[in-house]
Amino acid sequence: MFKKILVPTDGSEQANKALELACEIAIKNDSQINILSVFRHHSFIEGSLSMLPRQINDKAYNLEDALGEYSKEIVGEAKEIAFNYGIKKENVKGFVRIGQIAKEILEFVEDKDIDIIIIGKQGKGDLSGYLLGGVSHKVAGLADIPVLVV
Template sequence: MKEFKKILFPLDLSATSPRLVPYVLTMKEKFDAELHLLFVARDFADLKSIYVPHPSIHKFEDEVVAGGKKKLEEFREDYFETVKDVTLAVLPGDPSQKILEYIRSEGIDCVVIGTHGRRGLEKVFFGSVAERVIGRAEVPVLVVNPYHAA
């Protein structure tokens, strides 16, 4: 059986993120793996094209990253307080791109990711981070629909 030494749990810190925790913990415990929690703060580069001043965008992005770090630390305390070998990371940028870069740069062996189950126009407009990660990741990806998770 394949051994997973490093497991990545990319999360959006939404209300559905806690529903994925049991799956993440099961994988971590089964393989006695390091756990990486990653939050990607979307960048706002596209706002530059509508004449929003660059310093305002950068300041806002910095605040989003700082807020993401605080929320990720709180999430760890709430759901992984007694878990050892947990690494936290917050990166600005496109979520699927940054997740894929993190997988490569950190030598991740497996990803546990949630999907919002978007359909129709919502999927056309917002796309699916999970779908892009599944399609491009070079490691196994466990996808959990939080609305159907026990």
């Protein structure tokens, strides 16, 4: 039925609930779970105004580096949840992308031939999601495949 499942995550409680449901479906169908974390690209000005230090452990660092590392941690934690749920390691894949979140999710669906998206209804986003429509709302409205909002 659903052989390739996408679970976008920001590490929030709702994203983890979506992941748990994806695990239940994956176990029943021997499906692959693709865990995706997308972080927003920041402008040069936003990045330069960041409070992050320029050097951390002798490595040049900027806002995008920090967000990328954080996204990798989120994906790693989500993979551990899937493994603990009983999903085989070969059936769990993790990805990090940068860009507009809904757009990157939808492009990922096309790139990886995903069958279903299982997404949390509300993540760690700011209040603009309430006013402009959150990521889950945008994805559900624009996707050409089934979207299950948890």
